[in-house]
Amino acid sequence: xxxxxxxxxxxxxxxxxxxxxxxxxxxxxxxxxxxxxxxxxxxxxxxxxxxxxxxxxxxxxxxxxxxxxxxxxxxxxxxxxxxxxxxxxxxxxxxxxxxxxxxxxxxxxxxxxxxxxxxxxxxxxxxxxxxxxxxxxxxxxxxxxxxxxxxxxxxxxxxxxxxxxxxxxxxxxxxxxxxxxxxxxxxxxxxxxxxxxxxxxxxxxxxxxxxxxxxxxxxxxxxxxxxxxxxxxxxxxxxxxxxxxxxxxxxxxxxxxxxxxxxxxxxxxxxxxxxxxxxxxxxxxxxxxxxxxxx
Numbered sequence: 412x413x414x415x416x417x418x419x420x421x422x423x424x425x426x427x428x429x430x431x432x433x434x435x436x437x438x439x440x441x442x443x444x445x446x447x448x449x450x451x452x453x454x455x456x457x458x459x460x461x462x463x464x465x466x467x468x469x470x471x472x473x474x475x476x477x478x479x480x481x482x483x484x485x486x487x488x489x490x491x492x493x494x495x496x497x498x499x500x501x502x503x504x505x506x507x508x509x510x511x512x513x514x515x516x517x518x519x520x521x522x523x524x525x526x527x528x529x530x531x532x533x534x535x536x537x538x539x540x541x542x543x544x545x546x547x548x549x550x551x552x553x554x555x556x557x558x559x560x561x562x563x564x565x566x567x568x569x570x571x572x573x574x575x576x577x578x579x580x581x582x583x584x585x586x587x588x589x590x591x592x593x594x595x596x597x598x599x600x601x602x603x604x605x606x607x608x609x610x611x612x613x614x615x616x617x618x619x620x621x622x623x624x625x626x627x628x629x630x631x632x633x634x635x636x637x638x639x640x641x642x643x644x645x646x647x648x649x650x651x652x653x654x655x656x657x658x659x660x661x662x663x664x665x666x667x668x669x670x671x672x673x674x675x676x677x678x679x680x681x682x683x684x685x686x687x688x689x690x691x692x693x694x695x696x697x698x699x700x701x702x703x704x705x706x
Contacts, residue, residue, distance in 0.1 A: 416511070418518045421461040421473070427451040429470040430463065437501040446499065451475060460495065460522045464502070464511050472502040474515040481530065495523045497533040497582075512545055517593060520584050529585050534561055534577035537668065538646040538660060540683065540692040546580060547681035547694070548599070551589035554580040555677035555699075557668045573650070573661055578668075578678070602639075602682045605695055610637035613667060618689060623649060623656060626663045636698040638676065640667050644683070644690040675699045 421427065427448035434445045454477045455461045464472035476497035497519065502511050523531055535542045537557070546552045556579040563575065583589060591597035600608075611633040617625050624643050643649045643660060650657035680695035 416464060416466050416471070416506075416509075418462060418464055418514055420522065421463045421475075422455055424448060424452055426463060426470070427455070427461070430461070430473050430475070433470055433473060433501060433503060434499070436503060458526075460519055460526075462515055462518050462522065464506075464515055466506070471506045472500075472511045472515055474500040474512075474519050476519070476531070476533070478528075479532070493528055495519075495526075495528050495531040497531050500533075513549055516545070516550055520582075520593070523584060529583065531582040531584060532580060533582075534558065534579050536646075537576065537578045537664060537694075538642050540642060540644050540646065540681075543642070543681045543692065543694065544683050546582075547678055548683075549592060550582060551586070551592040552580040552582045553588075553677050553679065554578045555672045555675075556580075557665065557672055559665065573658060576661060576665055580678075599680070602684050602693065605637060605639065605680075605682070608637065609635055610639050610695065611635045612639045612641065612693075614641055614663065616641050621652065622689070623653060624691075625656065626659055630667065636701040638671065638696045639682075640664065640671075640694045640696065642692050642694065644692045671696050 421430065430451055431445060431448040435442070438444065451461060454475060457477070459475060459477035461475040462473065463470050474497065476495050476499075479494050479496040481492045481494055500512055500515060502515075519531070535546060537543065547554075558577045558579050560574040561577040561579075592599075606612075611631060613631050613633070614627050615631065616627055619625055624641075642664060643657075646657065646660070649660070676696040676698055678694055679697040682693040682695065684691045684693070
């Protein structure tokens with residue numbers, strides 16, 4: 412990361428106009444889906460958090476979110492159920508793969524802690540492996556909610572054509588699992604260690620021509636407390652070269668995740684493995700009884 416790259420809270424309308432313009436670069440093809448500067452400014456003025464990454468004077472990344480509330484039952488105060496809803500995280504294409512998204516999320520975490528809030532939530536496409544690695548492996552989020560077609564038909568270049576299915580994730584920012592990752596730097600387990608510990612791969616996939624990965628014809632049945640679900644390591648490339656294969660992956664993984672969440676499993680880790688010239692990506696799902704330190 413260049414030493415000139417700095418992270419700042421954004422407050423001025425000029426800052427918000429830069430965020431608006433950067434959205435058009437990151438998600439090209441649909442101005443309708445761009446959040447305008449005046450909305451982002453309103454978020455910043457009313458308990459939200461807007462943070463930018465700057466290279467000199469140029470805005471090259473941002474993250475922002477707003478106050479929300481979890482469901483709360485009788486006898487619970489709304490103030491006890493406040494959470495931070497993180498709505499967008501984006502990095503300019505020319506500045507990706509430098510750890511900038513991670514730095515932005517850590518800055519967001521610090522700002523939310525200062526507000527006295529201990530939970531942040533957001534959604535992301537479960538088939539985007541880089542997002543899975545950042546959110547689950549590096550930040551320590553957990554997930555047991557799958558939303559079909561969460562945002563309807565999206566028109567930007569990254570999302571057009573497929574159902575906008577999303578994971579709805581929880582980031583308990585002061586939990587032991589999060590502290591292990593973002594503050595202590597605890598060494599995490601790898602794929603071979605999970606397999607040795609009894610994890611079962613539910614969808615043994617195959618690599619075929621052009622490096623494309625194909626889903627299996629059947630799903631492995633198991634009662635193991637640890638299971639693995641493989642996803643394509645580059646879903647956007649797969650979608651570009653074989654749209655129907657991308658659709659098949661959406662349908663298969665939707666069924667897998669919904670079935671697992673329905674039987675009290677949740678996303679616990681993400682594994683990115685390089686084997687020779689191939690890259691493979693896996694979610695680890697654990698039965699809730701087997702996980703400690705979620706909150």
